[in-house]
Amino acid sequence: MSFDTPLPPFNSSDPHASFLNSTAIDLLLIEIVPLARRLANEVSSATSTEPLEDEEEREAMFYRLEQLGYKVGQGLVERFSRDRTRMVETLDVIKFICKDLWMIVFRKQIDNLKTNHRGVYVLTDNSFRPFSRMSVESSGNAVSRAQPFLWFPCGIVRGALANMGVNASVQAETSELPSAIFKIETISTSVA
Secondary structure, three states, X not given: OOOOOOOOOOXXXXXXXXXXXXXHHHHHHHHHHHHHHXXXXXXXXXXXXOOOOHHHHHHHHHHHHHHHHHHHHHHHHHHHOOOOOOOOOHHHHHHHHHHHHHHHHHOOOOOEEEEOOOOEXXXXXXXXXXXXXXXXXXXXXXXXXXXXXXXXXXXXXXXXXXXXXXXXXXXXXXXXXXXXXXXXXXXXXXXX
16 A cells, blocks of 8 residues: 555556555544544443443553554564564664555655653654645634544554554644654563
8 A cells, every 4th residue: 555656566457466545544533533432432321321431432442442453563564664674673663664654654754753761762754745735713722622543543543553563652632733643662571
């Protein structure tokens, strides 16, 4: 899957080549959050007569979206890193996420990468693609309404990292649309 123009070995007549329409991923990201909200409420109504509270609904949505993104991230890395040499250093894996994976999913590279060299990486995207087409409300709660749209990409990043051997937690936030900040904290496994 690639957004680039097919190169000579991969053309539309190649049965093994696969291409991704960028509109398809945009529409997926637009519809996946309302779908997760509906599913959380349907599951809740099937098991309980009381509706979900806001915090419970957000937790159920987060879990579903993050897990879906995790599976997508694993698949993307498996597909696009198979022809590369194995990356041993965590920083090389993070650079792969910032340059290659971000280009595949969002058609641009991460704008800024910062690290403290102790397992914490901060990725900044100043024009996060899913937010660029989002309408902004005048009431000022657009940032809080945009937060669920970061959970699926968090899962993509965590799944990609896991598939490349980096155990990490990924959190995302936005303070101003259309920017997004992803914080990756590697989880060291100590051998006793």
